[in-house]
Amino acid sequence: MINETRRSRFLLYAGLGVFALFALTPYFWVVRTSLLTNFAAINPETGYLPALDALTLTAYTDIWNQFDFVTFFRNSLIVSISATLISLVFSIPGAYAFARLDFPGRKLLFYTAVFTIMFPWIVITIPVYEVFYVFGLINTLPGIIIALSIFVLPQTIWLLQGFFRQGIPENIEEAALIDGHTEIGAFLRIVLPLSAPAVGAAALFSFLTAWNNFLWVFVLTSDADVRTATVAIHFILGSDVLREWNILMAAVVLLVAPPVVFYGLSQRYVGEGLGGA
Amino acid sequence: MARVEFDNITKVFEDTSGPIIAVEELSLDIPDGEFVVFVGPSGCGKSTTLRMLAGLETITDGEVRLNGEPVNDISPRDRDIAMVFQSYALYPHKTVRGNMGYGLDLSTDLNDEEVDRRVVEAAEMMGIEDLLDKKPGSLSGGQQQRVATGRAIVREPAVFLFDEPLSNLDAQLRKHMRTELSRIHSELGITTIYVTHDQEEAMTMADRIVILNDGQLQQVGSPKQVYYRPANTFVADFIGSPSMNFFDVDLEVASDGTGTLVGNGFTYSVSDSLVDLVGGDGEYILSIRPENLNVDPSAPSERSFEATVDVVEVIGSDNFIYLDVAGKECRLRAPSETEPEEGDVITVSFDEADLHLFDRNTEEALVHGHERAESTPKVIEQEA
Numbered sequence: 001m002i003n004e005t006r007r008s009r010f011l012l013y014a015g016l017g018v019f020a021l022f023a024l025t026p027y028f029w030v031v032r033t034s035l036l037t038n039f040a041a042i043n044p045e046t047g048y049l050p051a052l053d054a055l056t057l058t059a060y061t062d063i064w065n066q067f068d069f070v071t072f073f074r075n076s077l078i079v080s081i082s083a084t085l086i087s088l089v090f091s092i093p094g095a096y097a098f099a100r101l102d103f104p105g106r107k108l109l110f111y112t113a114v115f116t117i118m119f120p121w122i123v124i125t126i127p128v129y130e131v132f133y134v135f136g137l138i139n140t141l142p143g144i145i146i147a148l149s150i151f152v153l154p155q156t157i158w159l160l161q162g163f164f165r166q167g168i169p170e171n172i173e174e175a176a177l178i179d180g181h182t183e184i185g186a187f188l189r190i191v192l193p194l195s196a197p198a199v200g201a202a203a204l205f206s207f208l209t210a211w212n213n214f215l216w217v218f219v220l221t222s223d224a225d226v227r228t229a230t231v232a233i234h235f236i237l238g239s240d241v242l243r244e245w246n247i248l249m250a251a252v253v254l255l256v257a258p259p260v261v262f263y264g265l266s267q268r269y270v271g272e273g274l275g276g277a
Numbered sequence: 278m279a280r281v282e283f284d285n286i287t288k289v290f291e292d293t294s295g296p297i298i299a300v301e302e303l304s305l306d307i308p309d310g311e312f313v314v315f316v317g318p319s320g321c322g323k324s325t326t327l328r329m330l331a332g333l334e335t336i337t338d339g340e341v342r343l344n345g346e347p348v349n350d351i352s353p354r355d356r357d358i359a360m361v362f363q364s365y366a367l368y369p370h371k372t373v374r375g376n377m378g379y380g381l382d383l384s385t386d387l388n389d390e391e392v393d394r395r396v397v398e399a400a401e402m403m404g405i406e407d408l409l410d411k412k413p414g415s416l417s418g419g420q421q422q423r424v425a426t427g428r429a430i431v432r433e434p435a436v437f438l439f440d441e442p443l444s445n446l447d448a449q450l451r452k453h454m455r456t457e458l459s460r461i462h463s464e465l466g467i468t469t470i471y472v473t474h475d476q477e478e479a480m481t482m483a484d485r486i487v488i489l490n491d492g493q494l495q496q497v498g499s500p501k502q503v504y505y506r507p508a509n510t511f512v513a514d515f516i517g518s519p520s521m522n523f524f525d526v527d528l529e530v531a532s533d534g535t536g537t538l539v540g541n542g543f544t545y546s547v548s549d550s551l552v553d554l555v556g557g558d559g560e561y562i563l564s565i566r567p568e569n570l571n572v573d574p575s576a577p578s579e580r581s582f583e584a585t586v587d588v589v590e591v592i593g594s595d596n597f598i599y600l601d602v603a604g605k606e607c608r609l610r611a612p613s614e615t616e617p618e619e620g621d622v623i624t625v626s627f628d629e630a631d632l633h634l635f636d637r638n639t640e641e642a643l644v645h646g647h648e649r650a651e652s653t654p655k656v657i658e659q660e661a
Contacts (some may be wrong), residue, residue: 171366174333180354180383193370 034059034249041245059250069254071225072232077258078141079228080210083148087156087206088199095160096187113154121151125219132220139223147216152209156202163198204266211259229255279344279435279468281307281330286339288325299325301492302339307470312462314483315472322492323472327438330470331360343435354384359429360438363445365421367413374409377428399431402461419450430461439471443478455481476516480504488512510562510640513633519567519597519608525637526563528555538563542603543582547629554644555634561643562635567597567610569631572617576626586621600625
C-alpha cells in the first residue's frame with residue numbers, strides 16, 4: 001500500500017516536472033541567449049547550459065547604445081501608469097455602482113462593459129483610428145493614454161465589482177452610515193481602505209495590459225519618439241539586428257523586466273484581492 | 278431616550294416579478310425606555326421595519342417618528358440610533374478600540390480622551406477591556422458580538438436597534454448574552470427594539486412582543502399576553518415550544534343547553550359559561566398547549582380522549598410525547614416520570630380553563646379559557 005502511494009506520488013511529481021520544464025524552457029532560452037555573444041548564441045557547441053565564462057552583458061550594452069530605449073521605456077511607463085491611474089479613477093466608483101446601486105439600465109450597461117472585454121479589438125481599429133484622427137490624437141502620448149485607459153477600463157470594472165459585491169459585506173457600510181458617515185464618506189473611509197487588495201490587483205492587471213498592449217500603440221503611432229517599448233521591439237526585430245539573437249533576446253528581457261518588478265511589488269496584495277478576502 | 282412611533286408604514290420592494298409588500302400598514306407606539314421585540318418567521322417584515330427606523334431602507338408609505346419628529350427623510354447618521362447587526366459588521370481594519378470609538382469620533386465633538394474614557398467604560402460593561410487593541414479578525418464570535426454591542430452602547434443613543442444579534446452564537450452563549458442584554462437594558466433604560474425569529478428570545482427579553490407575519494401585525498402584547506391570549510391561530514402556533522395543538526371542532530348544544538365540542542377522534546363536554554361566551558352552535562378551532570394536556574387514565578370519558586403514542590422524546594426535565602389522534606399529530610408535554618411505550622393507547626385530558634377557541638374562517642381568537650388573562654376576547658368564568 002505504502003509503495004503504491006509512493007509510486008503514484010512519484011509519477012505525479014515526474015509528470016508535473018516534465019510539464020514545468022516544457023513551460024519554462026522558452027523563458028530559460030530567452031535569458032540564456034540574451035547573456036551570450038552573438039557568435040555563441042548560434043554556435044551548436046555552446047550547449048544548453050553555457051559555461052559561466054561564456055556569459056556576457058554585451059547584448060544589453062549593444063542594444064542600449066544602438067536604440068533609444070530610454071525614450072521607449074519612458075513612453076511605456078508614462079502610458080502604462082497614466083492608463084492605470086485613469087482607469088482606476090473611473091472604474092472604482094463605476095464598479096461600486098454596479099455592485100451596490102440599483103439604477104435603470106444597470107444590467108445592460110454592465111453586460112455591455114463585459115462584452116467589450118471579449119470583443120476582438122482588431123475589428124474596430126479603423127473606426128477607432130478615425131475617431132482619434134478627428135480629435136488630433138494620432139502620434140501623441142495623450143492619445144495612447146486615452147486609448148489604453150478606455151480599453152483597460154471594462155476589465156478593471158469587472159474585477160472590482162466582483163470584489164465589492166462579495167468581499168465587502170453591506171452591513172459594514174450600513175454600520176458606517178449609522179456611525180455618522182454620508183454614503184460617499186462610508187465609501188471613501190471604510191469601503192476603499194478595505195478594498196486595497198482588490199484595487200492593487202486591478203492596478204496590476206491594468207498596468208500589465210497597458211504595458212503589453214501592442215495593437216493600439218501600433219495603430220495610433222508612426223513616429224519613433226512616441227513609441228512604447230512593446231511596439232519598439234517589433235521594429236527592432238525587423239531592423240538590421242534581424243539575425244543577432246542575443247540582442248533580440250536582451251530586448252525581450254528588458255521589455256518584460258518592469259512588469260515583473262511591478263508584480264513583485266504588488267503581489268502581496270494581489271492574491272488577497274483575487275481571493276476576495 | 279426616545280419614543281418611537283410607526284404610523285401606518287408600508288414598504289413595497291419592486292422586483293422583476295412585480296411588487297413585493299414587505300410591511301403593510303404597520304402602526305405601533307413604543308414609549309421611551311421600553312424593550313420591544315419584533316418576532317416572526319423569515320420574511321415577515323421584522324428586519325425591514327427595523328431598517329426603516331434606522332434609515333437604511335426607504336419608507337414607501339406612512340411615517341416613522343422619533344420623539345414626535347418625523348424621520349422619514351432624515352439620514353441614518355442624524356437619527357441618533359445605534360444598531361447591532363447579525364453579522365456584527367465590525368470594521369476589520371480597525372482595532373476594537375477604533376471600532377467602538379469611531380461613531381463618537383464622527384458624530385460628536387468629544388476630544389480623544391473623552392472618547393477613550395467612554396470606550397473603556399463601555400468595554401468594562403461588556404467585559405472586553407482586554408480586547409481593546411485587537412482586531413476583530415482575531416476574536417471569537419461571542420467576543421465580536423460583545424464588541425458590536427459595546428460599539429452601540431458607547432454612543433448612548435436615543436434608540437438601540439438589534440437585528441438578530443445572537444443568531445450566530447451557540448445555544449449556551451446565546452442564553453448568556455440574552456441575560457446580559459436584558460441587564461444592559463435595565464441599567465441604561467434606553468428604548469430598545471430587538472428583532473429575532475426565536476420566540477424563546479422574545480419571551481424572555483421583551484417588555485412587549487410584536488408578532489409579524491407576511492408583513493402584517495398579528496399581535497402586540499406582553500409575553501404573558503401573547504402566550505395566554507394569542508389573538509389568532511398564527512400567534513398561538515408561533516409562540517410556545519413545542520407549538521400548540523389545533524383541532525377542528527363543532528360545538529353541539531343539546532336541548533338541555535349542555536355543550537359538547539365534537540372533533541375528529543374525540544368529544545369534550547364544555548361548561549354552560551363557555552357555550553354562552555361563543556353563543557351557540559358553530560365551527561371552531563380548538564387549541565390547547567402541549568403543557569396543558571395530561572395523561573390521566575382516570576379522567577371522565579366526556580372530558581378526555583384516547584390517543585396512540587407515536588414517539589416519546591426524553592428532554593430530561595420533561596418528556597415530549599407525540600400522539601396520533603384519529604390521524605392528526607398531537608403534542609403533549611408530560612413530567613419525566615410519565616413515559617408510555619410507543620404504540621400504547623393513553624387517555625388524555627385537559628382543563629377547560631386551558632383551552633382556546635378560534636373562529637374557523639377568520640382564525641381570530643374567540644375564547645381564551647385561561648384565568649390569568651384579562652378581558653377581551655371573552656374568558657370563561659371558572660366553575661366552582
